[in-house]
Amino acid sequence: MRVEIVAVGTELLLGQIPDTNSQWLGEQLAAHGISSHFHQHVGDNHERIVAAFRVALSRSDAVIVCGGLGPTQDDITRAALAEVMGAALERQDYLVERIRAMFAGRGRPMSDNNLLQADVPVGASVIDQVRGTAPGLICPVGSQVLYAVPGVPYEMSEMFTRAILPDLLDRVRAEGQTSVITSRVLRTWGASESGLAEAVGSRFDELEGSERVTIAFLASGIEGIKVRLTARGDNAEHAKELLAAEETVVRSLITDAFGDVIFGVDAEAMEDAIASRLSARGLTLALAESVTGGLIASRLVNVPGASNWFKGSVVSYASDIKFDLLGVTPGRVVSGLAAEEMARGVRTLFGSDVAISVTGVAGPDPLDGHAPGTVFVGIAVGDEISHVELRLPGDRPRVRSYGAIGALNVLRQAIDRIL
Amino acid sequence: MRVEIVAVGTELLLGQIPDTNSQWLGEQLAAHGISSHFHQHVGDNHERIVAAFRVALSRSDAVIVCGGLGPTQDDITRAALAEVMGAALERQDYLVERIRAMFAGRGRPMSDNNLLQADVPVGASVIDQVRGTAPGLICPVGSQVLYAVPGVPYEMSEMFTRAILPDLLDRVRAEGQTSVITSRVLRTWGASESGLAEAVGSRFDELEGSERVTIAFLASGIEGIKVRLTARGDNAEHAKELLAAEETVVRSLITDAFGDVIFGVDAEAMEDAIASRLSARGLTLALAESVTGGLIASRLVNVPGASNWFKGSVVSYASDIKFDLLGVTPGRVVSGLAAEEMARGVRTLFGSDVAISVTGVAGPDPLDGHAPGTVFVGIAVGDEISHVELRLPGDRPRVRSYGAIGALNVLRQAIDRIL
Numbered sequence: 001m002r003v004e005i006v007a008v009g010t011e012l013l014l015g016q017i018p019d020t021n022s023q024w025l026g027e028q029l030a031a032h033g034i035s036s037h038f039h040q041h042v043g044d045n046h047e048r049i050v051a052a053f054r055v056a057l058s059r060s061d062a063v064i065v066c067g068g069l070g071p072t073q074d075d076i077t078r079a080a081l082a083e084v085m086g087a088a089l090e091r092q093d094y095l096v097e098r099i100r101a102m103f104a105g106r107g108r109p110m111s112d113n114n115l116l117q118a119d120v121p122v123g124a125s126v127i128d129q130v131r132g133t134a135p136g137l138i139c140p141v142g143s144q145v146l147y148a149v150p151g152v153p154y155e156m157s158e159m160f161t162r163a164i165l166p167d168l169l170d171r172v173r174a175e176g177q178t179s180v181i182t183s184r185v186l187r188t189w190g191a192s193e194s195g196l197a198e199a200v201g202s203r204f205d206e207l208e209g210s211e212r213v214t215i216a217f218l219a220s221g222i223e224g225i226k227v228r229l230t231a232r233g234d235n236a237e238h239a240k241e242l243l244a245a246e247e248t249v250v251r252s253l254i255t256d257a258f259g260d261v262i263f264g265v266d267a268e269a270m271e272d273a274i275a276s277r278l279s280a281r282g283l284t285l286a287l288a289e290s291v292t293g294g295l296i297a298s299r300l301v302n303v304p305g306a307s308n309w310f311k312g313s314v315v316s317y318a319s320d321i322k323f324d325l326l327g328v329t330p331g332r333v334v335s336g337l338a339a340e341e342m343a344r345g346v347r348t349l350f351g352s353d354v355a356i357s358v359t360g361v362a363g364p365d366p367l368d369g370h371a372p373g374t375v376f377v378g379i380a381v382g383d384e385i386s387h388v389e390l391r392l393p394g395d396r397p398r399v400r401s402y403g404a405i406g407a408l409n410v411l412r413q414a415i416d417r418i419l
Numbered sequence: 420m421r422v423e424i425v426a427v428g429t430e431l432l433l434g435q436i437p438d439t440n441s442q443w444l445g446e447q448l449a450a451h452g453i454s455s456h457f458h459q460h461v462g463d464n465h466e467r468i469v470a471a472f473r474v475a476l477s478r479s480d481a482v483i484v485c486g487g488l489g490p491t492q493d494d495i496t497r498a499a500l501a502e503v504m505g506a507a508l509e510r511q512d513y514l515v516e517r518i519r520a521m522f523a524g525r526g527r528p529m530s531d532n533n534l535l536q537a538d539v540p541v542g543a544s545v546i547d548q549v550r551g552t553a554p555g556l557i558c559p560v561g562s563q564v565l566y567a568v569p570g571v572p573y574e575m576s577e578m579f580t581r582a583i584l585p586d587l588l589d590r591v592r593a594e595g596q597t598s599v600i601t602s603r604v605l606r607t608w609g610a611s612e613s614g615l616a617e618a619v620g621s622r623f624d625e626l627e628g629s630e631r632v633t634i635a636f637l638a639s640g641i642e643g644i645k646v647r648l649t650a651r652g653d654n655a656e657h658a659k660e661l662l663a664a665e666e667t668v669v670r671s672l673i674t675d676a677f678g679d680v681i682f683g684v685d686a687e688a689m690e691d692a693i694a695s696r697l698s699a700r701g702l703t704l705a706l707a708e709s710v711t712g713g714l715i716a717s718r719l720v721n722v723p724g725a726s727n728w729f730k731g732s733v734v735s736y737a738s739d740i741k742f743d744l745l746g747v748t749p750g751r752v753v754s755g756l757a758a759e760e761m762a763r764g765v766r767t768l769f770g771s772d773v774a775i776s777v778t779g780v781a782g783p784d785p786l787d788g789h790a791p792g793t794v795f796v797g798i799a800v801g802d803e804i805s806h807v808e809l810r811l812p813g814d815r816p817r818v819r820s821y822g823a824i825g826a827l828n829v830l831r832q833a834i835d836r837i838l
Contacts, residue, residue, distance in 0.1 A: 013449075016446070016637055023436075023437050024434060038471065040457060041457065041459075045456070048457070193491060194532045216463065217489075219571060221571065221572075228435070292717070293716050294713030294714065294715070294716030295713065297716075302712075311736060312734045313732075314732075315732035317729050317731040318726065391525065393525055396721065398573070400717070400720070
């Protein structure tokens, strides 16, 4: 069973809104072990919608169509479905009554446009509307099927879960396919995408052509490199076992090559890794940020409960703030020594258990004899002060963003090592 | 000239990441008057990528392919392009040298995988890599063309603007389409999308069906509401005149309805509006951030030359930092008084001309008797201290982000009023 998603709407082509529906549906299908090989976007044009449906039916078994079921002149999905089915549109009296009743119930006048939503291709069945006014449609085409749902995410998701997913799972079972897919993302910082690929290369080659397990790499900029493991099992339990076994293999390949670069799984961000470590140990944190300009603080405060362990930050952008407020020795402000003094200074100022500091060169010009991308991270844990030098690629915003997550990674490793 | 966008990556089908590339490219093509009728997503599978390219070439004149150009085993776009072109892949020595030099420059070892990025289909030309390691490709297929760019948004957008857009515009001109499209975005903060649409409604109706000028609204979250004016002229001069005339009309409709809500044009962000005002007057700025947690500082330091006017920020997340370091009267920390004391305190601490502060409730629970979304902005200009109360919608990250741009907007208006 291969399902294609076709999102209808000129606003998607013009980039006026993001297509969150295809992403959500893709996630749902994958979670239920249903394959999806293609998505399409098409505008509000009859011939082109019909063409998109025909392409989808030529390469997929089922199609989920989002959008174009509303009451306005540019809602033309129903007519396109009828054409692909080779069927006429018929107005359904019970739907007319239901739409009228819905408006009456809300005490709002109804324009006749709304009755377009009662038109159903002959041979299609209706997915009752629960959250909006437009019914969904299930349109068989031979042994294939087109499902149509409104583009409003809140209406789409309800109809998918209630009517489309059960119908798809019935079809999957009828095909005799009962496998279940599950996946896990390992979040890494500190190894390159190509380095990870090489470290996992032998395993990747072993799995070549495997129907059971796959590995994929995803460079995610300031969120690091993600390694996605996907397992297809005969049932949920089997899929889980395959995934766990694969995770053990891949974790050890990565750790052997790069050490402690896996900071979390799935949606865990670097700041979550910091939060769990500080909370578990009952420690508080303060920051002194120069080159990162507040980015580290702004990531940390997004963690729920941050006020339990985060005291705050001094963004010491001007040098005199470093000297006067943080007690840095006047002189060069980009150095390991300055980073250490900043960390010590802000730890004292804020009375925290742990402090980190960041000073460096965002570029484009060198500073204090250091090339752009040079960043010093100072760490104060109790009275123990140290620093780490990072070399980061990219322009100013990239150096800052990489510096922020890089500094948090230094802190993560320091906590694990020292505390 | 009809351009189709094909985004390559299994992670898009699985819904693991949103496809921001197609949206951005759609916006860019529309802004330059180039039609796009279809988008596709396809996974990292050779046969299916080839199939998607063939479908695209059957219904569009040019195809922009995003993703699958990286150094790992699942980066297979190059081979699919070669197959559609009916050409072999050849490793280019000068690209090998360039990739080696790039790694050497960063002092990082290079795994041999990276050399895959030097493979080019015979007959294709290369878009030099500026921001990453993977070059882009321009692949002619008869009179049609496939452009391939990396999936990393930051690399994709640079290559599109530098190499693909000019090539597309050349093709449009070669087709004999000589009209020139130009557009301008008015950036607003403080009016709703429906409010702006109503204010501009009469003009919108006058332009109904116009081939010359169009107005579109684009809600852009924490960047405010954008109003895009597009003019199609017989030549560049004519388009410019039409656009300037339209801008005058629309600006006055918006300003009459909402006052000073237009803070910039095109790519000008709120922080640029602040930077130009402070630089012009030779003033320095300091911040005290509580609920925004460093977000304001991190926006400001992205402006080139920020060190000329930005002193720094105290992110006073814990209450005792507000009391001890900023001199806020112990007690409630979410109030207009606390905001004023924070602004006064940080202005004194950092010795700046101007200071602003932000304290508020990100939610989900009320604090100090204030509902989530309540944010107080304190402003200290010399010895003149005042505050403004904002009411912001959304969850915690939204309240923070809206609070950051909202506070900068308060500062912008205060500078214009007072200084």
